[in-house]
Amino acid sequence: MADSEEGPDWLTDTDKDILKVLWTRLILSPSIIAENTERSRVSVSRRLDTLQAGGLVKKVDRGKYKISEKGIEAIEVYGHPENFREDTLRTEE
Numbered sequence: 001m002a003d004s005e006e007g008p009d010w011l012t013d014t015d016k017d018i019l020k021v022l023w024t025r026l027i028l029s030p031s032i033i034a035e036n037t038e039r040s041r042v043s044v045s046r047r048l049d050t051l052q053a054g055g056l057v058k059k060v061d062r063g064k065y066k067i068s069e070k071g072i073e074a075i076e077v078y079g080h081p082e083n084f085r086e087d088t089l090r091t092e093e
Contacts, residue, residue, distance in 0.1 A: 022057060022067040
């Protein structure tokens with residue numbers, strides 16, 4: 001896996017948005033994450049599966065996810081979610 005300053009090469013913009021929301025350390029559903037990232041629930045659900053397979057998020061219950069220790073470590077290596085490229089983050093002004 002080739003890693004860069006922006007994370008693993010498989011880490012998408014949607015993944016970064018998801019990790020930014022989960023950085024709050026809340027346990028959230030795909031619907032709540034989608035609402036807070038302006039992404040579709042289907043897209044978020046698919047990416048949560050990938051993030052879970054990569055060990056960055058953990059499924060804690062049916063339809064509920066939280067950031068894993070590996071996810072926290074990855075953010076510490078690649079920078080806090082606020083430091084992900086600004087053009088990949090959707091923020092309200």
